[in-house]
Amino acid sequence: MGRRILMPLTEEQRTAIALLANGATHADVAEVLGTTRATVGTWRARPDFASALEDQTRQVEEYASHRMRALGAVALQQLAAMATDPATPANARVRICEKLLELSQLRPADRTKDIADMDEADVVDLVVQLGPRIIEEAARRLEEASG
Numbered sequence: 001m002g003r004r005i006l007m008p009l010t011e012e013q014r015t016a017i018a019l020l021a022n023g024a025t026h027a028d029v030a031e032v033l034g035t036t037r038a039t040v041g042t043w044r045a046r047p048d049f050a051s052a053l054e055d056q057t058r059q060v061e062e063y064a065s066h067r068m069r070a071l072g073a074v075a076l077q078q079l080a081a082m083a084t085d086p087a088t089p090a091n092a093r094v095r096i097c098e099k100l101l102e103l104s105q106l107r108p109a110d111r112t113k114d115i116a117d118m119d120e121a122d123v124v125d126l127v128v129q130l131g132p133r134i135i136e137e138a139a140r141r142l143e144e145a146s147g
Contacts, residue, residue: 009048009049009052012033012035013043013049014052015032015033016029016033016040016043016049017049017052017053017056018056019032020040020044020053020056020057021053021056021057021059021060022060026040026041026044076100079096079099079100080100082096083096083097083100
């Protein structure tokens with residue numbers, strides 16, 4: 001039996017790859033392209049299609065990971081700003097500070113005092129004191145979790 005020569009991917013197949021890489025099902029792709037799920041399955045069986053889909057999926061995942069890290073850093077910066085803003089309600093500041101400390105896994109130098117036992121001013125002072133370290137450590141841990 002001779003080797004089959006594969007034709008270059010069609011525009012329709014490239015569209016299918018983009019849709020599949022972004023989470024579409026065979027049925028979704030078939031509906032968008034006006035074809036059948038069986039045709040999409042046949043395309044997926046082609047080595048060149050499978051390879052292109054793998055590359056596209058990797059690019060989508062890398063972009064999503066990069067975007068999540070960037071958004072996580074922005075969110076941490078916002079939370080830190082809110083934690084020290086007197087206009088933020090006191091109970092919200094304490095919850096924000098507790099969450100930042102939890103994410104960073106940094107603890108007060110005085111290990112005998114649990115965060116739950118600290119008053120609002122002490123928690124906020126702790127976050128201000130640890131400031132950049134909390135943000136850096138929380139961002140690092142978020143990146144590890146997403147990467």
